[in-house]
Amino acid sequence: MTLLDALIDFLSDPDSWSGSRGIPARIVEHLYYTFAALAAAFALAFPVGLLIGHTGRGALLAINIGNAARAVPTFGVLILVVLLAGIGFLPVLVALVIIGIPPILTSTYAGIREVEGATVSAARGMGMTERSMLFSVELPIALPTVIAGLRSATLQVVSTATIAAYVSLGGLGRFVIDGLGQRDYGEMAGGAVIVAVLAILLDVMWVLLARAVVSPGVSGRLRRTPRARPDDEDRTDQHGTDESHAQHETAAGSA
Amino acid sequence: MDWGYVESNVDLIVSKLVEHLYLSIVPILVALVLAIVIGALAVRFPKSYPPILALSSAFYTVPSLALFVILPGIIGTQILDPVNVIIALTIYSLSLLVRNVVDGLRVTSADVRQSALSMGYTRTRQLWSVELPIAMPLIFAGLRVATVANISMVSVGALIGVGGLGELMTDGFQRNYLAPLLVGLVLSVALALVADVVIVTLQRWLTPWARLARQA
Amino acid sequence: MIEFDHVSKQYDDGTLAVDDLSLVAGNGQITVFVGPSGCGKTTSLRMINRTIPVTSGSIRVDGEDIAATDAVQLRRRIGYVIQHAGLFPHRTVVDNIATVPHLLGWDKKRSRSVALELMDRVGLDPVLAKRYPAQLSGGQQQRVGVARALAADPPMLLMDEPFSAVDPIVREQLQDEFLRLQHELGKTIVFVTHDIDEAIKLGDKVAVMQVGGTLAQFASPAELLSHPSSDFVAEFIGRDRGYRGLSFVSAEGLPVHESSTVPVGASEDDVRRAAGGAAHVLVLDTDQHPVGWAPVNGRTAVVPERLLDVGTTFTAEQSLRAALDGALASPTGEAVCVDADGRFVGVVNHAEIAEHLTTHRPRRAEGQAAG
Numbered sequence: 001m002t003l004l005d006a007l008i009d010f011l012s013d014p015d016s017w018s019g020s021r022g023i024p025a026r027i028v029e030h031l032y033y034t035f036a037a038l039a040a041a042f043a044l045a046f047p048v049g050l051l052i053g054h055t056g057r058g059a060l061l062a063i064n065i066g067n068a069a070r071a072v073p074t075f076g077v078l079i080l081v082v083l084l085a086g087i088g089f090l091p092v093l094v095a096l097v098i099i100g101i102p103p104i105l106t107s108t109y110a111g112i113r114e115v116e117g118a119t120v121s122a123a124r125g126m127g128m129t130e131r132s133m134l135f136s137v138e139l140p141i142a143l144p145t146v147i148a149g150l151r152s153a154t155l156q157v158v159s160t161a162t163i164a165a166y167v168s169l170g171g172l173g174r175f176v177i178d179g180l181g182q183r184d185y186g187e188m189a190g191g192a193v194i195v196a197v198l199a200i201l202l203d204v205m206w207v208l209l210a211r212a213v214v215s216p217g218v219s220g221r222l223r224r225t226p227r228a229r230p231d232d233e234d235r236t237d238q239h240g241t242d243e244s245h246a247q248h249e250t251a252a253g254s255a
Numbered sequence: 256m257d258w259g260y261v262e263s264n265v266d267l268i269v270s271k272l273v274e275h276l277y278l279s280i281v282p283i284l285v286a287l288v289l290a291i292v293i294g295a296l297a298v299r300f301p302k303s304y305p306p307i308l309a310l311s312s313a314f315y316t317v318p319s320l321a322l323f324v325i326l327p328g329i330i331g332t333q334i335l336d337p338v339n340v341i342i343a344l345t346i347y348s349l350s351l352l353v354r355n356v357v358d359g360l361r362v363t364s365a366d367v368r369q370s371a372l373s374m375g376y377t378r379t380r381q382l383w384s385v386e387l388p389i390a391m392p393l394i395f396a397g398l399r400v401a402t403v404a405n406i407s408m409v410s411v412g413a414l415i416g417v418g419g420l421g422e423l424m425t426d427g428f429q430r431n432y433l434a435p436l437l438v439g440l441v442l443s444v445a446l447a448l449v450a451d452v453v454i455v456t457l458q459r460w461l462t463p464w465a466r467l468a469r470q471a
Numbered sequence: 472m473i474e475f476d477h478v479s480k481q482y483d484d485g486t487l488a489v490d491d492l493s494l495v496a497g498n499g500q501i502t503v504f505v506g507p508s509g510c511g512k513t514t515s516l517r518m519i520n521r522t523i524p525v526t527s528g529s530i531r532v533d534g535e536d537i538a539a540t541d542a543v544q545l546r547r548r549i550g551y552v553i554q555h556a557g558l559f560p561h562r563t564v565v566d567n568i569a570t571v572p573h574l575l576g577w578d579k580k581r582s583r584s585v586a587l588e589l590m591d592r593v594g595l596d597p598v599l600a601k602r603y604p605a606q607l608s609g610g611q612q613q614r615v616g617v618a619r620a621l622a623a624d625p626p627m628l629l630m631d632e633p634f635s636a637v638d639p640i641v642r643e644q645l646q647d648e649f650l651r652l653q654h655e656l657g658k659t660i661v662f663v664t665h666d667i668d669e670a671i672k673l674g675d676k677v678a679v680m681q682v683g684g685t686l687a688q689f690a691s692p693a694e695l696l697s698h699p700s701s702d703f704v705a706e707f708i709g710r711d712r713g714y715r716g717l718s719f720v721s722a723e724g725l726p727v728h729e730s731s732t733v734p735v736g737a738s739e740d741d742v743r744r745a746a747g748g749a750a751h752v753l754v755l756d757t758d759q760h761p762v763g764w765a766p767v768n769g770r771t772a773v774v775p776e777r778l779l780d781v782g783t784t785f786t787a788e789q790s791l792r793a794a795l796d797g798a799l800a801s802p803t804g805e806a807v808c809v810d811a812d813g814r815f816v817g818v819v820n821h822a823e824i825a826e827h828l829t830t831h832r833p834r835r836a837e838g839q840a841a842g
Contacts, residue, residue, distance in 0.1 A: 003328035070403045071447030075410040075421055076440035079428045083436060155316055162318040166414065167428075176321050180414065185328050192321025199316035370557030372522050373629070374571050374619075375547030388561040464561050464603040 006186030007193065016190070021174070023194060029170035030198065033092055033161045038154060040093065041100030046146075049105045053112025053142070054134050062109055066102040074099055074160055082167050092164040099160055100153040107149020111142030143214045151206045158199045162191070172198070260434035268423070272442055274337075275419025278412070279405040279450075282341050283398065286348035291394075293349075294356030295382055304357065311350035319343060319408045323415050340412040347408070348401040355397030359390025392465045395458040399451055406447045410439070420446075472498045472659060473519060473627065478528035480514050480684070488514040489684040491528070496676075499657040503674035505664050507707070511684035512663045516629050519661060520546050532627070547571055550620030550628040550658075554636050556612040558604040564590070564615050565600040571623040582622075589618040594648060610641040617649070621656075628660045635664065646672060667708055671696070671715065679704050693719035717792035717828075722785060725794055725827055727808045727817035735762060737773045751803045754778055759814040761807050784809045787816070795824050 081091035162173030175191025413421030427436025496502035763778025782800035797806030
């Protein structure tokens, strides 16, 4: 039987959906791991990113921390913490937080840094305090980039949370690991597909949140006039205002 | 930390290291070439970009472990074949790099394009001699992230028996033995850091103008 | 030469950028296209090197229809300078200049030496050769842009607002150097600008275009100033076209007359005697160069510090505008005329210049309203 058939078998089997080992339960576990890690990573990375972005100091340190964090193999960290602290949620949390920090840190830092100097000078000149500038001027303008970083972090964390199953925890990785052990490809594929769908849904959630939270003046949705002529035979592309997760991450990391 | 382990397993450690290097680098190189081709096409035919972007984002969401496992089913290789890891990592690297290539190619300003066109550059030559070099800083940035990510992901392949240094890690887990885990971990980090330095050095050497622009 | 033969450009959405343009940009001349935004001047320029395709009509370069020529080869034969230079950021100055030779397959050594030579020609310090564009000032970048356009020694140059992006002082320098360069090289140049003053200063012939892509007038700058063919052209040229037109009339016929002068160090009495009733006397140095005006009721001998500034001087080769300016700037109302070496020739006051103007003004066509 083909992989697709096996997958459909797995998904259509009512047993897959019921009980504490069923799909819904595993989804809940998975989301718990994901959001816990994101919250922790955000709590650590966001303030640091704001500070570095606003003051412009310590940028090198932040970028190097970001790069170093990426260099750490998630799998290895997971096992390390298990060996040191025993099986439990902690190893998973640590490993996932390490993954979540770099994108949030670099995009927060980059987003704040990208706020035009003129805007910042104007705010300062009007007599705003540093804190008020940061939260009512710089952050709102940096929001699209920050959210892009959150999207990227979410994607990576959701995807990597599957390895929690290797150390006997739950989550959607359970299907992949169990399926691997029993050579049940349908189950493995099922786990993978559901994670992918979950990731896409979370991504959409972020996009909707961004739309709700980001000021229309910043998001670039309002354009004053269409691009003017003349131009050459091959019209140069309009640079989209999409949040580009990897780009912002990497652009900041290339300093 | 049991140094005795290191002494008695040097050959194993080295062979795993080499395997790890191979499994990380090959996907990057293949992905780079493909990304440039696809990226160039996406810039030439802008309408093709959103679907390409969506497709690559979709691949990116699939967890690496799952991809390692499902690929054999799709392309018909054996589960324990290293090719699975290579192909999966190529797909990941590709998804990441295409974005960087496209953004990089778009950096070239309209003025520079108009000048190049008016001086008599053919389209192809313009791509190679002008747009691609200017895109390099962004492409290198993507290379750094992709390489380091790959080095981390190769370890996960240990779960299907192909994982370079990851196999040392799973060994440590299964035997509740810290030494192989630490060796695997440290070497993996070292490998990533060295790779990063190499790429940055290469970047500095190939794009002297980018650094100067910042200083000017 | 470049010939426009009933050329029109219409875009897909119906906008007519250029409407039935016909003119000839002569060999060795600077032909300037000038007009407000949206008049089609840049579009016309870009049609010459086929970076914008012609909708109807034809353009001939040295007799050959450009539609029949390979576009890429055509462009390699025509120099191109753009606002903000459009230099390749990833190449050094020298490599930027050598771009077209490189494309044409010249060997590296020859390309480089030509590039260095051109740097000298456009007034760039050779130390800049290995630098990158980002390290240069706006004015320097523009010069590199011009050098780059000249590298393969093309007979023709297209220039699209090349001096508009720099500050006025640098712009004037670039314009003057450009004229000097053209004097040496004699290229056929089509130049686009939105600045009518620049057009008048640089152009041998000027094509004034209006929104909608039609040609309002094609004439020499002097003709344009003295006989604008429509209200649009007159308005576009601006209010003081009469005054600016004086730049094109020579100062040669002016009734410059001698006047008594005193040397530096002359005494009070000398001054009063030389003045003969006038309030000031011109003071010259030992080389006969005017130093300043000495007031007659001064109490001491003539020393340079106590003199009134001469203002600007003019030569007979210069224009009436220079002479009038000299008279207006002078504290005594008299413009000082000097020869090519700066030696005093004579003076003329603004009344005399005005008198000269009335008798020598270009005749107005009958029926045209007085300006």
